Every structure is written in structure tokens, then in C-alpha cells.
Amino acid sequence: MSVTIEELSKHLGISVSTVSKALNDRADVSLATKERVLAAAREFDYQPSSAARNLRRGRTDKIGFVFNNAFTFISDYFAEVIVGATAAAENHGNNIVLYTNDGNSPESLLNLFRTREVDGFIIVWNHVPVAIIDMLLQANVPFVILGRRVGHKQASYIAPDNYNGATALMEHLLELGHRRIGFTTRPSMGRTNEDRFNAYKDSLQKAGIAYDPDLVVSTKLEWYSGYHAMNKLLDLPEPPTAVFAFHDFVAIDAQQAILDRGLRIPEDIALAGFDGLRTSLVTSPPITTVRQPLVQIGQESIKALLQLIENKNQPPIQKTLPVDLIIRQSTRHQ
Incomplete structure (x- = not known):
């Protein structure tokens, strides 16, 4: 003993x-x-005693991962992100603790930090309000926003290149000859939605195609949202010949709506998503997507947070990582 x-x-x-x-x-x-x-x-x-040692050091060697979504909707995404995050944390002698916070009680984040439960936070939210960012900065809480680009100059984030990824996807659809391209937005995703939506509109403009608001349908983080959005597009007097779904789960919902109408993919309508989740590969047909480097995003987020923890004078770390267009049978015959 x-x-x-x-x-x-x-x-x-x-x-x-x-x-x-x-x-x-x-x-x-x-x-x-x-x-x-x-x-x-x-x-x-x-x-x-690690507790006594950490007390002397003023550190816990624990990092708080904070979510505001049900894991049901982000399981594939989280499964890859956490692989990179845990590897990076363990390499530096840190552990990860998972928390849920819907954003309605941001003070609880401060309490976790002030009571020395964690040394800092990785925030995985759809959208992080400026007021919450300011609150964390004023309290000198180290934090990194994962997977989301934010407009705040003092906030650190690690994000995929949503704009260029969406542009590459649009160029692919345009090269296939599509001129009526539908797009499903996700307003709750803040800057991520803006980047992908702007890429959609800019690509149409560059191709000399007028923007048609009827081809744009909003979705939510809930079951069958993509299915209902796809049906709205298919009910148009002149339906789109291709659809860019905001992310892969929306594309999977949309695929089912297309098949339920007796339509063929991609012969009658092409379909593409975003994120590169594994579930988009096992559909029939497999869905064209833009793959995010999710493992790397997890790794880089931990590395950035540890820099902020170690150096209180560290400038904000804002990094955008490249993405890859993955072309599959849902947009083009192989």
C-alpha cells in the first residue's frame, strides 16, 4: 500500500x-x-499527490471540452476531433474533461475555471456570441474555439477553410454543367454559414449566373431538416439540377427525399455535402463532400490552448486549415 x-x-x-x-x-x-x-x-x-503538486504549480493539467449540441448530431464529427485532441493532450501530460453548456449560463464556465477544475477551454459551439468571448477574455480565461472562425480579433480559433472548400465544390458542380444549384443554409452556424453561403453566391456570380433566393432553403440541427428542405427544392416549378447541402448529415437527409420521389442520383439531380464524415461514404450512392482535417483540428486546438495557458501574453492564435474536395458518385458517374 x-x-x-x-x-x-x-x-x-x-x-x-x-x-x-x-x-x-x-x-x-x-x-x-x-x-x-x-x-x-x-x-x-x-x-x-498530483493534486498537491498541481496546487503548488497553479495548474490542473486538465482541459475542458465544452459542447452545446447533443452528441447524437455530432457523433461522427466528434469521433475524429477527439482522436487528435486526446493525442495532443496526452503528449503534453494533460487530460480532457467533457462538459455541456447551452450558452445560456456562460458564468458556469467561469466558475469551472475559478474553482481550478480546468486550466482552459476548447469551445465546440455552433456559434459563440461576442458577449461570451468578451466575458472570457476579461476574466483571463484561456480558450480556443474549435472548428469555427470568429470575427473577434482577440479570440483564438482553429477552423477549416470553409470559403475555399465551398468554392471548390461549387466549381465542381458548375464544371459539370449545372446552372440551377440549390443550397441549404444553417443560420445558427454563424460565420461558418456565412463563409459557405458567400462562396455559393460568389461562385454563381463569377459564372455569370443570377442568384435565385428560391434555390436557398434554411435548415436546423434537428431530425429530417434536410429531408424537408430537399422537398421544398423539389417542389419548385423549376427544381435545381444539383444541391449543395450545408453538411453531410443534411445531404444524407436530402438523398432520402430525392430517392423517395423516384429520382436518380446523379442522373436526375446531383448532390453534395460538406465535412467529409464517414457516413457520407456508406450511402448509396456515396456522397461528394468537402473533407475537413478533423483530427488535425483537434490536435491544433489543444496545442494552441496550451500555448495560451503557458504564456499569458500570448497573442490570439487564429489558424485556418486547408480542406479537400472528395468527388464521389453522387455528383458524377465513376
Whole structure:
């Protein structure tokens, strides 16, 4: 059975502070005392208290991952992000703790930090309001927003290149000859929605195609949202010949709506998504998508947060990572 430092001190007949200094290889302790303390520590299987050590260091070595979505809707996304995040955290001797927060009680984040439960936060929210960013900055809470670009100059984030990814997807559809291209938006996604929507509109303009608001349908993070949005597009007097779904889950919903109408993909209507989730590969046909480097996003977010924790004067870290267009049978015969 492991002993405490007090018991080790009593057994050796020296003070607790001397035992502590010996264990930490302090210069003001003789070599003979160090060897004696280390030998006793091995004999009695002494394990230093991480809580006490962290208290002295002013660190917990714990990182809070904060979500405001039900895991049901982000399971594929999270599965890849967490692989990179946990690997990066463990490489630096840190652990990850998961929290849920819907954004309606942001003060609870401050309480977690002030009570020293965590050293900082990775925030995985659809949209992070400026007021919450300001609150965290004013309280000197280290945080990084994962997967979302934000307009705040002082906020750190690691995000995919949504604009260029969406542009590449639109260019692909336009090169196939499509001129009526539908788009499903996701207003709750804030800057991510803006980047993809702007790329959609800019690509049409560059191709000399007038923007048609009837071809744009809003979706929500709920079951069958993509299915209903696709039906609205199919009910138009002149339906689109291709649809750019905001993300892969919306595309999967949309695919079912298309098939339920007895239409063929891509012969009657082409379909594409965004994110590169594994579920988009196992559909029939597999869905064209823009793949985010989710593992890398997880890794880079942890690395950025640790920099902010270590250096209180660290400037905000804002990094946009490249994405890849993955062309599959839902837009073009292979």
C-alpha cells in the first residue's frame, strides 16, 4: 500500500519539507539525503499527490471540452476531433474533461475555471456570441474555439477553410454543367454559414449566373431538416439540377427525399455535402463532400490552448486549415 509524504517523513525522521525537496531533486538537499529518501520512496511505493503538486504549480493539467449540441448530431464529427485532441493532450501530460453548456449560463464556465477544475477551454459551439468571448477574455480565461472562425480579433480559433472548400465544390458542380444549384443554409452556424453561403453566391456570380433566393432553403440541427428542405427544392416549378447541402448529415437527409420521389442520383439531380464524415461514404450512392482535417483540428486546438495557458501574453492564435474536395458518385458517374 502506498504511503503519504507525512508517513515517509516520520519513517525517515526528517521533515516533510526536506522529503519534498529530495523528491524534487532540489540543490539545497545533500546527495546522501536524496538517495535515502528515494530508496524509502521505492520501498514503500510512495506516489506523489498530483493534486498537491498541481496546487503548488497553479495548474490542473486538465482541459475542458465544452459542447452545446447533443452528441447524437455530432457523433461522427466528434469521433475524429477527439482522436487528435486526446493525442495532443496526452503528449503534453494533460487530460480532457467533457462538459455541456447551452450558452445560456456562460458564468458556469467561469466558475469551472475559478474553482481550478480546468486550466482552459476548447469551445465546440455552433456559434459563440461576442458577449461570451468578451466575458472570457476579461476574466483571463484561456480558450480556443474549435472548428469555427470568429470575427473577434482577440479570440483564438482553429477552423477549416470553409470559403475555399465551398468554392471548390461549387466549381465542381458548375464544371459539370449545372446552372440551377440549390443550397441549404444553417443560420445558427454563424460565420461558418456565412463563409459557405458567400462562396455559393460568389461562385454563381463569377459564372455569370443570377442568384435565385428560391434555390436557398434554411435548415436546423434537428431530425429530417434536410429531408424537408430537399422537398421544398423539389417542389419548385423549376427544381435545381444539383444541391449543395450545408453538411453531410443534411445531404444524407436530402438523398432520402430525392430517392423517395423516384429520382436518380446523379442522373436526375446531383448532390453534395460538406465535412467529409464517414457516413457520407456508406450511402448509396456515396456522397461528394468537402473533407475537413478533423483530427488535425483537434490536435491544433489543444496545442494552441496550451500555448495560451503557458504564456499569458500570448497573442490570439487564429489558424485556418486547408480542406479537400472528395468527388464521389453522387455528383458524377465513376
